[in-house]
Amino acid sequence: MIQNRKLELITLVAVLGFIIVFLMVSAGGTHEFAGSDNVGSEKIAELTGHSVDSFAPLIPQWQPPSGEIEACLFALQASFGGLVLGLVFGYWLGQRKSSSTA
Amino acid sequence: MHIMEGFLPWQWCVVWWIVAIPFLVMGIIELRSMMRKDREYLPLLGVCGAFIFILSALKLPSVTGSCSHPTGTGLSTMCFGVFITSIIGAIVLLFQSLVLAHGGLSVLGANMVSMAIGGPIAGYVLYRLLKNTSLNIYLTVFIVSAVADLVTYVITSFELALAYPAQVGGVVASFTAFFVIFAITQIPLAIVEGCVLALVFKYVIELKPEMIIKLKVFSEEQIAKARGDSYSLPKTEVKS
Numbered sequence: 144m145i146q147n148r149k150l151e152l153i154t155l156v157a158v159l160g161f162i163i164v165f166l167m168v169s170a171g172g173t174h175e176f177a178g179s180d181n182v183g184s185e186k187i188a189e190l191t192g193h194s195v196d197s198f199a200p201l202i203p204q205w206q207p208p209s210g211e212i213e214a215c216l217f218a219l220q221a222s223f224g225g226l227v228l229g230l231v232f233g234y235w236l237g238q239r240k241s242s243s244t245a
Numbered sequence: 246m247h248i249m250e251g252f253l254p255w256q257w258c259v260v261w262w263i264v265a266i267p268f269l270v271m272g273i274i275e276l277r278s279m280m281r282k283d284r285e286y287l288p289l290l291g292v293c294g295a296f297i298f299i300l301s302a303l304k305l306p307s308v309t310g311s312c313s314h315p316t317g318t319g320l321s322t323m324c325f326g327v328f329i330t331s332i333i334g335a336i337v338l339l340f341q342s343l344v345l346a347h348g349g350l351s352v353l354g355a356n357m358v359s360m361a362i363g364g365p366i367a368g369y370v371l372y373r374l375l376k377n378t379s380l381n382i383y384l385t386v387f388i389v390s391a392v393a394d395l396v397t398y399v400i401t402s403f404e405l406a407l408a409y410p411a412q413v414g415g416v417v418a419s420f421t422a423f424f425v426i427f428a429i430t431q432i433p434l435a436i437v438e439g440c441v442l443a444l445v446f447k448y449v450i451e452l453k454p455e456m457i458i459k460l461k462v463f464s465e466e467q468i469a470k471a472r473g474d475s476y477s478l479p480k481t482e483v484k485s
Contacts, residue, residue, distance in 0.1 A: 150383055150447050154440040161437050165306045174310025179430050180247045180347065182311050183405065186422055187252050190409045200250040201258065201351040216344050217302045224298030231288040235452040
């Protein structure tokens with residue numbers, strides 16, 4: 144049994160380790176945890192000597208009006224993935240159950 | 246790993262679009278032939294795609310004090326190859342550039358080359374190298390997923406470095422700067438992603454080992470060994 148659950152344990156340890164590292168890093172309060180995309184954009188601004196605002200989109204694009212709406216859309220994206228995942232694994236489980244009783 | 250809309254000169258946008266298009270065309274051809282012939286693989290494609298959707302929506306904090314998201318392309322790369330993965334990746338990136346303003350249509354080519362094409366290629370090369378060794382297959386899945394994730398960010402750094410060479414030190418110096426921002430942040434995320442995808446792969450071969458064998462992702466012996474039980478594959482009983 145323990146042998147069978149080895150991978151689950153390793154994953155759990157990795158996730159817990161990740162959380163602990165995050166708590167330790169964030170405890171200092173010196174980091175703002177901005178997206179690396181934005182940090183990258185700031186670096187571009189620094190290298191070119193232009194301000195971040197001077198980079199206008201080449202193709203006009205819709206911006207989520209607020210962080211909440213952005214979070215909502217990201218959640219939508221993830222939940223869509225989760226839905227498909229649950230559907231397929233449920234389908235496979237059901238398929239196996241019905242084939243073993245038949 | 247998104248390059249933001251407007252942050253890449255249009256010449257480079259064109260270059261990366263040109264690089265990306267052949268992969269998309271190949272991907273569509275492969276997907277169409279799969280839809281026509283082997284529809285039984287569609288649920289597995291759904292699982293692989295679902296993970297790209299979920300993982301690339303999660304922005305996780307990292308040791309460097311900034312946030313970034315994993316890519317989830319490793320699983321799909323191993324099961325379906327680079328071309329089909331590039332299509333799923335492109336769909337996610339298109340969604341994010343249209344409704345989330347992460348990336349954009351002009352930089353979509355560059356973002357596809359890093360996340361949907363470059364990362365998967367690196368993962369695929371490693372997968373081919375490790376496939377026929379005696380390495381534990383979960384470890385192979387872990388390595389392939391983590392590397393596909395990490396290389397995505399290395400390529401983003403490279404794309405930005407080419408477009409914005411530093412005044413002192415040129416492309417190399419600016420690659421180092423972007424590498425620190427993107428790739429170092431990504432290392433812990435890549436490790437977690439590798440573990441999670443290895444775990445998912447374990448559940449896939451618990452439920453549908455015959456599918457993985459048919460796709461020749463791993464051999465029958467490797468899978469029987471990884472399942473670690475006296476399981477014999479249901480070749481005859483299911484068919485009859």
